[in-house]
Amino acid sequence: MSDAIVITAGLIFVFLGLFLLPQFLTRRAVPGVVRAFRAHKATSPESARTAEELGLTLRPFVQRIFRPRDYKPIALNALMAASVVRATADEKLYLDEARLASTPLARR
16 A cells, blocks of 8 residues: 555656646746846837847757756747747847736736
């Protein structure tokens, strides 16, 4: 009986580690992405910046080996999917403050 409980508890921890932890860390990275746009004043199509200028790209492979995973690029993709971050014709990005205000992210 106790072996079944240990195996069940182990499976629950694996589930949490594989599925829920990355979601939590991505949600935690969203305010950092919004701060990056505001710090660079990229809040309109005229002042749009590239992801590189905002510091929201993946690090080089060698740097990723020795550091914890950076969830800001993943959070940026999620914000783009929610139309909170928009792209211009020349692939520069800007924060749509009006759209952000209408989402639950504005309360963070």
